[in-house]
Amino acid sequence: MNRRQKALKHFPVILGFFLIIGFSFNLIWLEELKQFSPYVQLIIKNEGSQLDGKRANDLLAENEQLDKQFSFVVWGKKNDELVSVKELNTEVKTDVLALQGNSQLLFPKTPGLHGENTTECLVSSSLANKLFGNTTVKSLSIVYNNRKYQVLSVIPSDRSFFVYESKSEAVTGLDRLTILSGNQVNKNLLKQEFSERFSLDSQLLDYDIFRLLLGVINGLLLLHFLGFFIWLSIRSEKRKEGLTRRLFSMAGVTCSLVLFILLTENFSITSEYLPTQASDFDFVKVLLDRMATSAELFLESGKYASERQIMMYVLSIAVMTFSLFLVSFIYPVLVFLAETWTEADEWEVQLLEIRKPWRNRVMSLFLER
Template sequence: MMNKQNPQRRLFFSMMVLLLSLWMYYKASINLVDLKEYSETISIYSSTATIDETKIQKILQNNKTFSDSVDLVIWNEFEGESVTNPRLFRNETTGILIASGQINLLFGEDVKLMEMDKEGGVISKGLAEKLFGDTRVVGKEFMYQQKTYSVRQVLTNVKENLVVIRPQINSDKRLNTITAMKPNSVISPNTLKSKLSNRYELNGELTEFNLLTGLLTLYLYIPLIYVTFDMLRLGNVIIEDFDYTKQEYLPMQGLLKVFLWALVIGVWSYFLNRNNSISSDYIPSQWSDFDFFMRLGSEKIEALKDFVRMPKRYFEMCYLNYTRQVLIYNFLAIQFLKWSFKLQRSVQKKTAIKLIK
């Protein structure tokens, strides 16, 4: 048990806790940077599926003719569908993802399914084991809606049951989501959405990650402010509160102050340098537009609701995973900083009592 009468030991322990909190904060910041890499896509989602095969081909063909074309995929996922292995008489319930365009935007690996391949399908590793009893099933056949498909690839990083196929001619399945990769970080999500909607007469709400990313960035300011005051408080504890006549202090007080200030400036500079991008969608075109932020709030609340409702694929799941890590690491950073504060206050009280005696 720590000796409560030893301020130097408690001070050393508070410094260790402070370093631990800085490490937690660093991890949260790194995860925020990684998170932003998965926020380079936007989705135009409609709860009513209206995109048929004819419109799909029109969108894809027209997209190739534009000089500023974007990488995009048109898709929908249907849950609770049934697929069959006719040879083994096995039947499994699975999700069916029907997609046209660059399917790679939905997964973390290269999907080997040609655009015009209506006879092939890609299945997840888990479904392959259940349906065929093995994962080496490329070339084997399964049936969906009385049509036979040949397995082109097994997705190794998809855990749930899933089949990926291309849209079929005369099918009653309609698609409801367009996911597009932003061509650069300058163009805003609303601008890209407007461009796609105008070109292809799309209906649906914009589902993008800028709002949540912005809120997480603000959340990371909390421990940053704690860190600033904590390091300055630590400097006061070390430099001012010890009895120098008994040499109960660290030497070179002036250099220590410079070091602490440099550390504070370094942390702030690092954070602002990596998290300073603000979309133009969040800045009113006219400062006299006082209702701008009310409208923006309503739009983003609806966008978040759509994000909850829409099916999630690789980019969305990675984004949610990094969001969870940012929340956890940042929460731990705040708790460790509070603990460090508490220890430093106890050092100040004990040292004051000692000096009085």
């Protein structure tokens, strides 16, 4: 074993630990993304179709008359709005979310804003600190658009935002609807049903499609790792390497299988993401178009606090997956290069051995002269 091969000896061990740690984080992050699966997000891009506070309130009243009611909230976001505390003579520019409906669909761990009481608000801990210097601000007053609002609850967040409920026609630009749908509901069909029922021109923002893509890529990558460790095991057997190396290769195979089983058990795909028949090639195009539309809508639309976590989870999984993919290819490449260099070294030694008698002969003739 030459020095290059010795340098590669411990690389599979490092790769094995990186595999376990990397995929463990990916499984956790995929599970976190699952919390957004029960919701359907609709976006009204056409400004002429966007709702005001009164129309949103009428929408909720219409919903109450239905036999099969929807649980939803209509909302919109404005940036750099001015809020103030008169008593402390402080004012801050912040994001403002105006809404009508079930506010707990957006902020599930806080008390809900009540439709009949439009004098209460929710604030982030970041905004509370900027206005009051602390987060113990329940029942204190904040002024927005010359109206006083009492703080109902503080939402832990490092972003500054203010949330209130309004039925006023003056509150415009409500371009988002968040609907509670359940985990196994066809989101596209629900979007069509909701839009037709309330005559809304909206587009579907599908978070689940990102989770689906990343989950499938991680599954394929685990199969790649399984093949890698099987190749490592066969290679160790052929080269009569030590027992430790062979046991490690088998441990890698076992580990890859266990992680793959955990992924498949905790990862479900609804029928809307599966083709109806094997020859349905247009389905892939439809799915890719839906993914592209969702990505565009996600980047363009205003976001509430929890939605920003989606971006963090998606980026984290993508970076970790790419890193695992890259590292898994480094080792076979290095092994190939090390073996190529070894053959080159051996060829050079043989060449020197062939040239040695001729060199000695030339030297002896030179010395004789």
